[in-house]
Amino acid sequence: MIPSSVDYTRASSVTEAIRLLTDNPDAKILAGGHSLIPAMKLRLNAPSLLIDIARIPELRFISDEGDKVVIGAASTHHDIISNEAVQDMKAMIEAGELIGDTQVRNMGTLGGSIAHADPSADWPAVLLALGASIQVQGPNGERSIAANEFFLGFFMTALDEGEIVTAIHIPKLAEGQQTAYRKFMQPASRFAIVGCGVSVTVEGGLIKDAKVAFTGVSDAAFLDEGVAAALIEQPVTLETIEAAANAAAEGDIHINEDHFSSQAYRKHLAKVYAKRALAGACGLD
Structure with missing residues (x-):
């Protein structure tokens, strides 16, 4: 399909982008375009104005700041997986390499992905597991939002009107900390x-801390506290991992159901992929 007619402008700074967004309430921010443009083609989104932020230099960077890595919102998936600063964060590399195809990885951006908040996107689960925070800026200034408070629901985030994502802050790994990401993907998308x-x-030899996050399972990415709790102070064995993984997606969690998967099958997959991700992080796969 063809999108509705739309005006286009390119912002030269974050300040200009926020001003344009404030002055045009029906406008949308355009970064890589791999989430917004398909939605526009399907007429699911019909903004009056596209504000292009992809070429704002202050939004495209990856910086090692000692105790954390800071990634500019306009950094592409390829920028991230090829940058030395994130190579020890295996979950970042594993997730980034599984996103789309070469074109998507070279054009799609981290900030665009999390602001769009597709319930099946990869980055939200990784950022939750790594304890990241999201830096945003709007007409009322800057603020930081913890990743576990950012993803609110189906394509919903904690962004206020006129705010845009500017950077993602990821703590450096502690001694003995390892990460991993595994997924069962829809083969076309x-x-x-x-x-x-x-x-x-x-x-x-004991698990002292654990974070387990899912995407695709529910309306938004989430931390599964039940799996994490079952791991603490347990030995690093496949038996420990299997027992903890059996707690995945249990309790008061809404499970998605669509033409790709029933609720029962998704819950089963959550247990399988929790086991695979945990085994990968612990070097037992």
Whole structure:
């Protein structure tokens, strides 16, 4: 299909982009375009104005800041997986390499992906598992939002009117901490039917800290506290991992159902991919 007629402008700075967005309430921010443009073609989104931020230099960078890595919102998936600063964060590399195809990885952006908040996108689960925070800027200034407070629901985030994502802050890995990402993908789009990002910290052969996050399972990416709790102070064995993974997607969690997967099958996949991600992080796969 062909999108509705739309005006286009290119912002030269974050400040200009925010001003344009404030002055045009029906406008949309355009970065890589691999989420917004398909939605426009399907007439699911019909903005009056596109504000292109892809070439704002202050939004495209990756910086090692000692205790954390900061990634500009306009950094592409390829920028991330090829940057030295994130190579030890295996979940970032594994997720980035599974996104779309070469064109998508070279054009799509981290900021655009998380602001769009597709419930099957890969980055949200990884950012939750890594304890990231999202830096945003709007007409009222800057603020930081923890990743576990950012993804609110089906294509919903904690962004206020006129705010845009400017950077993502990811803490450096602690001693003994390892991460992984595994997913069962829809073969055409490569979006996650179920994706699982994990972080595990091991000390003296015991799991001292764990974060297990899912995408594709529910209306928004989420941390699965039940799986994480079942891992703490347990030995690093496949038996431990399998027992913890069996708690995945249980309790008061809405499970998605669509033409790709029933609720029962998605819940089963959550357990399978929690086990695979945890085994990968612990070096047991």
